[in-house]
Amino acid sequence: MSEEIQVQIRLMEMDDIDGVLAVEEACFPTPWSRTAFVNELKANQFAYYLVAEAGERVIGYCGVWVIIDEAHITNIAVDPIYRRKGIGEALLTGGLELARTFGAEKLTLEVRVSNEAAQNMYEKFGFQRGGIRKNYYTDNQEDAQIMWVMINEEQ
Secondary structure (H helix, E strand, C coil), X not given: XXXXXXXXXXXXXXXXXXXXXXXXXXXXXXXXXXXXXXXXXXXXXXXXXXXXXXXCEEEEEEEEEEECCEEEEEEEEECHHHCCCCHHHHHHHHHHHHHHHCCCCEEEEEXXXXXXXXXXXXXXXXXXXXXXXXXXXXXXXXXXXXXXXXCCCCC
């Protein structure tokens, strides 16, 4: 395995948006805009975002909406250069902790049906497959697999 990197997971700040956009553009064919992230941080009372930082560089992020007792992962992304080093799992762990802290009992997300690596990671955290959202992704009309997990303390 390659050399160990020191990664810090923390809440996203406005100053992180440039780094998050770089990750977003490296990971997704239809990346979110700067305006979308600004709105998430400033205007969406349900949104919480984490970043993974190596040194001064944002190398990943995770967004979570918490609405009453349900949470939803909006996006989770790791710079392709830093994948397969546990960063996605650290971000997902942080997102689950945030959701639990703010009262969520279950968490859901959508993932491309072709993204088996992500689905396998989610299953390691106890996520189960739900339904399919047909033509969910606008870039190629790929279906999304809905996945969910119960996160309340008793389980």
